[in-house]
Amino acid sequence: MKDQFKDKVGIKAVVVDDEKHAVEALTEMLSVYEGVEIAGWFSDPEEAVSGILELRPNLVFLDIKMPGMTGFEILRRVSEEGFEPAVIFVTAYEEYAIEAIRHAAFDYILKPVEREELYQALLRFTLTYSHVDLNKNYRKLLDSTDRELTIKLPVDAGFRIFKLSDIVYIECDHHWTRIWTAKDTFHLVTASLGYIEKRLPADHFFRISVDVIVHLKYLKKVKKLARQCILQKNGHTFTVPGSFSRLRMLEKHL
Numbered sequence: 593m594k595d596q597f598k599d600k601v602g603i604k605a606v607v608v609d610d611e612k613h614a615v616e617a618l619t620e621m622l623s624v625y626e627g628v629e630i631a632g633w634f635s636d637p638e639e640a641v642s643g644i645l646e647l648r649p650n651l652v653f654l655d656i657k658m659p660g661m662t663g664f665e666i667l668r669r670v671s672e673e674g675f676e677p678a679v680i681f682v683t684a685y686e687e688y689a690i691e692a693i694r695h696a697a698f699d700y701i702l703k704p705v706e707r708e709e710l711y712q713a714l715l716r717f718t719l720t721y722s723h724v725d726l727n728k729n730y731r732k733l734l735d736s737t738d739r740e741l742t743i744k745l746p747v748d749a750g751f752r753i754f755k756l757s758d759i760v761y762i763e764c765d766h767h768w769t770r771i772w773t774a775k776d777t778f779h780l781v782t783a784s785l786g787y788i789e790k791r792l793p794a795d796h797f798f799r800i801s802v803d804v805i806v807h808l809k810y811l812k813k814v815k816k817l818a819r820q821c822i823l824q825k826n827g828h829t830f831t832v833p834g835s836f837s838r839l840r841m842l843e844k845h846l
Contacts, residue, residue, distance in 0.1 A: 607633040608640040609655040637661035656683040696733035745781040764803040775828035800834030
């Protein structure tokens with residue numbers, strides 16, 4: 593029967609997603625299958641790392657884009673502790689992420705999750721788990737997500753591709769958005785800050801106000817009382833305004 597997995601590989605699953613409604617929907621769908629144990633769920637990435645290491649599931653349903661840490665970073669942290677469970681990514685479509693997942697032979701389901709797609713993913717897991725080289729897959733995935741990532745954004749005359757490592761910070765400028773790549777160099781794009789934020793890896797960039805996103809790689813200091821953060825690139829200093837509450841959260845990345 594379609595809802596029976598008890599005679600195949602026993603599935604001990606953990607669900608990680610920062611959206612509560614997504615967790616509830618997925619756990620409800622998983623609960624109908626015999627042979628599938630939902631060992632736990634987590635909406636906070638830091639708690640997810642600790643929880644996965646404690647519960648030792650053989651399958652993790654993992655969102656990619658979450659505040660403060662991506663799903664890839666969660667896997668890196670867990671792998672560094674010597675534990676590498678099978679993973680099914682549950683995510684909205686993000687081109688760079690899906691390409692990396694396919695390259696490393698991991699499975700994924702696109703949101704919103706449909707029951708048939710979930711069933712097929714569980715079936716693939718039971719059929720392949722015993723002979724998949726998870727360590728090799730982890731290495732390929734983490735290596736591919738470490739490579740130079742780019743983002744394609746609309747400009748007045750078409751599109752421009754930016755290397756993420758070139759971007760120091762991004763700020764809203766009325767109907768335009770400025771991409772700052774050097775002390776006196778910025779590029780105007782026609783995409784909104786919200787549109788750009790959804791396409792940036794959360795473990796590399798952080799939104800410090802309604803109008804500004806900074807690259808964590810260049811973060812040097814946070815001045816909460818002055819409502820400023822200090823960025824440095826190639827010997828140049830950038831002073832960028834932010835909100836007190838967001839800057840307090842930003843301190844954790846120092």
